[in-house]
Amino acid sequence: MIAMELKPIKEILQMLEGYEKIVLFGDSGCAQMCDVGGILQLEDMEELLSSHGKIVLGYVFVEGGICDGNAFKLSVANKMHMLEEADAYLVQACGVATQVVTEALPAKEAFPATNTQFLGSMPERFMHYEKCSMCGDCVLHLTGGICPITRCPKGLLNGPCGGAMNGKCEVNPEQDCAWQLIYDRLKALGKLDNIRKIWDLRDWSPTHKPRKIEVTGDSMMS
Amino acid sequence: MLTLTRLQELLERGEFVVTAEVGPPHGSDSRMVITKTDLMKEHCDAINITDNVRGIPTMDSSVCSHLVIQAGAEPVMHISARDRNRIQLESALYGAHALGVRNLLFVTGDHSLLGTHPEAKLVYDFDSIQALQIARHLMSGTDLSGQKLEGIPEFYLGSTFNPYADPIELQIWRVEKKRDSGARFFQTQAIYEISRFEEFMDGVRPLGVHVLAGVIPLKGPKMARFMNRRIPGIAIPEEMISRLERAGSGLTGDARRKAMKDEGVEIALETIEAVRSINGVNGIHIMAVGWEEVVPELVERAGLLPRPR
Ligand code: SF4
Ligand code: SF4
Numbered sequence: 081m082i083a084m085e086l087k088p089i090k091e092i093l094q095m096l097e098g099y100e101k102i103v104l105f106g107d108s109g110c111a112q113m114c115d116v117g118g119i120l121q122l123e124d125m126e127e128l129l130s131s132h133g134k135i136v137l138g139y140v141f142v143e144g145g146i147c148d149g150n151a152f153k154l155s156v157a158n159k160m161h162m163l164e165e166a167d168a169y170l171v172q173a174c175g176v177a178t179q180v181v182t183e184a185l186p187a188k189e190a191f192p193a194t195n196t197q198f199l200g201s202m203p204e205r206f207m208h209y210e211k212c213s214m215c216g217d218c219v220l221h222l223t224g225g226i227c228p229i230t231r232c233p234k235g236l237l238n239g240p241c242g243g244a245m246n247g248k249c250e251v252n253p254e255q256d257c258a259w260q261l262i263y264d265r266l267k268a269l270g271k272l273d274n275i276r277k278i279w280d281l282r283d284w285s286p287t288h289k290p291r292k293i294e295v296t297g298d299s300m301m302s
Numbered sequence: 303m304l305t306l307t308r309l310q311e312l313l314e315r316g317e318f319v320v321t322a323e324v325g326p327p328h329g330s331d332s333r334m335v336i337t338k339t340d341l342m343k344e345h346c347d348a349i350n351i352t353d354n355v356r357g358i359p360t361m362d363s364s365v366c367s368h369l370v371i372q373a374g375a376e377p378v379m380h381i382s383a384r385d386r387n388r389i390q391l392e393s394a395l396y397g398a399h400a401l402g403v404r405n406l407l408f409v410t411g412d413h414s415l416l417g418t419h420p421e422a423k424l425v426y427d428f429d430s431i432q433a434l435q436i437a438r439h440l441m442s443g444t445d446l447s448g449q450k451l452e453g454i455p456e457f458y459l460g461s462t463f464n465p466y467a468d469p470i471e472l473q474i475w476r477v478e479k480k481r482d483s484g485a486r487f488f489q490t491q492a493i494y495e496i497s498r499f500e501e502f503m504d505g506v507r508p509l510g511v512h513v514l515a516g517v518i519p520l521k522g523p524k525m526a527r528f529m530n531r532r533i534p535g536i537a538i539p540e541e542m543i544s545r546l547e548r549a550g551s552g553l554t555g556d557a558r559r560k561a562m563k564d565e566g567v568e569i570a571l572e573t574i575e576a577v578r579s580i581n582g583v584n585g586i587h588i589m590a591v592g593w594e595e596v597v598p599e600l601v602e603r604a605g606l607l608p609r610p611r
Binding site: 236240242244246251257259260263275276279280281282284 | 427
């Protein structure tokens with residue numbers, strides 16, 4: 081999921097300066113899982129904004145994700161009156177969500193309540209760990225299911241670097257060296273040959289922004 | 303076979319080679335490079351110019367390498383993969399060759415989080431192995447897009463290895479990968495504990511590459527502890543640190559500092575002696591950044607003078 085954190089409240093109040101009537105946006109997807117835009121956090125935000133003299137007119141809470149155009153449309157359909165009355169929107173979800181709201185409801189400004197961080201796992205609540213940098217050309221089948229591009233701070237493809245000692249990373253001694261993990265796993269799988277050969281210079285063009293995917297009916301699984 | 307540089311010639315001729323490092327200035331003072339080069343050019347066969355170590359900005363390594371040539375010595379220009387993409391690397395290599403630089407040494411580069419500019423955006427378009435491949439590719443006459451070059455650069459390529467890095471098997475494979483990408487000579491991370499280096503060399507020897515063992519003379523226990531903590535890949539044994547401490551015990555001020563430095567020089571001399579007897583070690587590389595004055599003394603007392611002509 082997309083991992084994100086709420087911005088400092090001071091920064092949120094600064095963005096909302098001069099706007100009185102606010103509508104809050106959240107969803108039951110990443111935003112709720114990251115404890116920034118679930119119903120509970122929308123309630124907390126309402127309380128907080130009220131204590132600073134704002135009027136929260138209500139919420140738009142999308143089941144699924146705000147990023148899902150259809151789900152979003154359904155969620156706002158019966159709230160147009162409230163949305164028109166608002167001075168601004170505060171989006172307690174990722175940067176995609178704030179842009180979806182901006183595009184769908186351009187009459188008012190939508191502000192980001194979060195800092196969107198990375199694509200990660202959540203082994204338990206409140207714990208998020210980056211696992212994938214969306215490189216556009218996945219190599220996990222060759223690296224024993226461990227991503228070198230993301231979990232090695234240098235993104236090395238012919239790792240490990242000379243700073244790898246005792247299984248730990250040179251950048252942070254608390255952190256495992258991703259290449260040690262890859263080595264151990266491939267060794268256990270009997271597939272060390274995968275990293276014995278040189279990995280050639282990589283084509284990074286699949287990471288060039290902005291990216292898009294437009295699947296047509298017949299290109300799927302064909 | 304025709305050799306491109308003196309360093310290459312000496313290594314291929316079987317001489318025991320001495321190189322030493324000059325840290326480029328944190329600013330625009332070109333005289334610093336020349337003064338430091340002058341200080342040690344009679345005591346070593348080539349002078350290494352580092353490339354923004356730990357992401358701390360210093361004068362461009364190709365410019366400094368050029369200054370080394372002007373001062374009458376042969377440079378080994380370091381290139382760190384960290385801060386460059388392939389467009390910039392190709393461009394830098396054309397320029398380096400035009401300035402007369404022929405020895406190149408590729409490193410991945412310590413992460414810049416460890417330096418003074420942790421806010422910088424990281425590049426890491428390639429690693430040191432892929433950087434070697436790019437250099438070798440240019441030497442074949444075209445750029446990465448296949449376009450013919452207006453002037454084909456030629457280089458003697460090198461890289462580094464750290465015998466203390468893990469896992470050892472994979473680290474030795476990386477030396478092999480570097481060799482297969484064109485590296486002919488290797489410099490090691492600073493050697494202190496000998497047995498692990500010997501074990502590593504058992505894996506490197508069959509690869510048929512030239513190895514210069516890294517030597518960093520220690521000024522005292524504080525420096526040793528700092529290096530263990532802050533410099534990636536350094537492993538100074540605790541006994542060695544207490545030896546430095548003992549050398550200074552009972553003394554104060556300058557006398558204490560001098561006694562500890564002298565002990566550091568002793569340790570470095572013992573290390574040089576030990577690595578010289580390891581089969582497959584073809585020279586030493588002294589990294590005394592900030593303490594360049596010690597280089598002539600070390601080389602002389604190690605019995606490595608005069609340098610071959
Ligand atoms: S290789 Fe890593 S960054 Fe690329 S898609 Fe796979 S997990 Fe993501
Ligand atoms: S120690 Fe390992 S994980 Fe850390 S930068 Fe080096 S190779 Fe990458």
